[in-house]
Amino acid sequence: MRKILKSTLYVGYLLVFIAFALEVLLRIYNPIPFRIKGDKIVLPINQSYQFTNSYACFDSVIVHKKNSMGFRGEEMPRDKSFLKIITVGGSTTECFFISEDKAWPQVMQSELRKKQAKIWVNNAGLNGHSSFGHLLLLKDVVLKYKPDYIYFLVGVNDMDRQDLNQFDNRMVLGKSVQMEQNGWFKNAFLTLSNHSELANLIYNLSKALKARNQKIFVDKIEKLNPQNTLLLSDTQRNTVIVKQKQLIPAYRKRIEQLVALCNSNGIKPVLITQPLLLGEGIDPVTGTNLATYKVSNEMNGALYWEKLELYNEELRHIALEQRIACIDLAHLLPKDSRYFYDPMHFTNAGSIRVGQIIAESSTSFLNR
Numbered sequence: 001m002r003k004i005l006k007s008t009l010y011v012g013y014l015l016v017f018i019a020f021a022l023e024v025l026l027r028i029y030n031p032i033p034f035r036i037k038g039d040k041i042v043l044p045i046n047q048s049y050q051f052t053n054s055y056a057c058f059d060s061v062i063v064h065k066k067n068s069m070g071f072r073g074e075e076m077p078r079d080k081s082f083l084k085i086i087t088v089g090g091s092t093t094e095c096f097f098i099s100e101d102k103a104w105p106q107v108m109q110s111e112l113r114k115k116q117a118k119i120w121v122n123n124a125g126l127n128g129h130s131s132f133g134h135l136l137l138l139k140d141v142v143l144k145y146k147p148d149y150i151y152f153l154v155g156v157n158d159m160d161r162q163d164l165n166q167f168d169n170r171m172v173l174g175k176s177v178q179m180e181q182n183g184w185f186k187n188a189f190l191t192l193s194n195h196s197e198l199a200n201l202i203y204n205l206s207k208a209l210k211a212r213n214q215k216i217f218v219d220k221i222e223k224l225n226p227q228n229t230l231l232l233s234d235t236q237r238n239t240v241i242v243k244q245k246q247l248i249p250a251y252r253k254r255i256e257q258l259v260a261l262c263n264s265n266g267i268k269p270v271l272i273t274q275p276l277l278l279g280e281g282i283d284p285v286t287g288t289n290l291a292t293y294k295v296s297n298e299m300n301g302a303l304y305w306e307k308l309e310l311y312n313e314e315l316r317h318i319a320l321e322q323r324i325a326c327i328d329l330a331h332l333l334p335k336d337s338r339y340f341y342d343p344m345h346f347t348n349a350g351s352i353r354v355g356q357i358i359a360e361s362s363t364s365f366l367n368r
Contacts, residue, residue: 043070043141051097055221057338057347059099069145072103072123076145082118083366085109086142088134089153092274092344093125095351102348105151107355112362119366122147130157131254138258143265149366150267151358152258153329155274155311156344158251159244222342224286230294237303244307252314259322270365271319272358273312273330277340279305285337295343304343327361329354 049064067075072094076084087093087105095103101110109121124142126133131154142150255271262269277283278290278301291302312330319326333339339350346354 045070049096053097055341057221057341057349058097059102059348062097063099064096065100067122069122070124070141072100072125073106073109073121076122077118077120079118082120083116083149084145084147085119085121085149085151086124086145086147087121087151087153088137088142089125089272090129090157091125091127092156092346093153094123094127095125095346096127098346098348098351102351104346104351104355104358107352108359108362111356111359112366115363116366125153128157130154130161131251131258132161135254135257135261138261143261143267146265147267149270150262151270151272151327152255153272153274154255155315156276156308158247158254158311159307161247161251220342224283224288224293224337226286226288228294229289229292230297230300231292232298232300232303236298237306240298240303241306241310244310248310248314251311252318255315255318259318259324268324270325270327270362271315272327273315274308274344275330275333275335275354276305276308277335277337277343278302279335281335283335283337288337290335301343325362325365327358329357332357332361 044066046068047066049062051062051064053060053062065072067073069076071086085108087108093105095105100106103123105121105123105125109119112119112121124137126137129137134152134154138150259269259271278293278295280302281290282288283290289301291300291305293301295301295304309330312328316326316328318324333350333354339347339353341347341350
């Protein structure tokens with residue numbers, strides 16, 4: 001019995017020592033930096049990512065870099081005569097798997113510099129974030145850099161949102177809604193991961209293992225098939241739209257908060273509507289009817305577009321009422337599968353065209 005107790009104590013001591021040593025090593029150098037630390041967001045500083053890819057719509061070697069602010073783009077110029085722009089949004093803004101020179105905020109900067117050399121654009125987009133997360137990101141990170149303009153490409157991640165989703169929960173500073181829904185053990189471990197590099201590594205790896213069957217985007221490229229169709233009745237359509245309309249007032253309040261935050265800090269907000277491959281029309285590449293294309297057993301392209309347009313239309317109304325700039329990218333970007341690798345995300349060609357459109361649309365108000 002004494003021998004078993006001695007062995008148990010030895011194993012326990014060894015585990016504590018290993019955990020302590022790993023914690024020290026991870027604080028000195030963490031080879032696997034995560035964006036999330038417990039229930040807080042940690043922007044990746046001076047990070048560089050490189051991916052190989054076999055799809056023709058992307059670079060064969062994709063390079064994605066984060067600067068000292070945790071954004072994509074050049075370091076902030078010291079020259080105060082530069083016009084400073086920060087773009088905020090989800091995955092369609094961050095363009096995580098699109099190389100530096102083709103991500104639309106950088107294309108936008110290149111295009112604008114053809115007419116005005118002293119323009120600086122940085123990309124603060126974060127994959128998965130909705131307007132909930134944008135509010136917190138502005139308050140805790142973006143506003144301190146005092147940009148002249150903030151461009152918001154928003155809408156698609158707010159659809160069907162009743163409350164904070166898992167992405168936005170992760171960036172809530174302090175007690176989150178998620179904490180109230182977790183068990184005591186998970187809450188304790190989540191709190192510990194806010195302070196421990198080792199606990200945070202285990203937490204993030206456990207989440208990665210749960211999602212091991214979810215491939216990165218290059219395995220999710222959606223090739224349109226003209227035979228994949230779905231017809232919906234008016235009753236089915238109305239049920240979805242009525243439910244979605246109930247969420248619009250809360251969405252409007254969040255957008256108005258974003259606008260108010262900008263205005264109170266002397267920053268000019270620019271709203272951008274969210275484009276979608278699906279909707280009305282025929283895809284010029286595949287001949288697919290984008291309205292009847294089957295998205296799921298309950299959703300076709302026309303209904304998906306109608307849902308998103310509820311959010312786009314709210315942006316248009318807010319911009320008109322408050323007399324702020326709105327770039328209607330949803331209508332300016334053609335519905336063409338050369339520009340999208342799935343219903344909403346851009347290919348290289350799509351991202352470049354988006355950057356060009358936004359730059360072209362910005363010239364009418366940036367110099368004012």
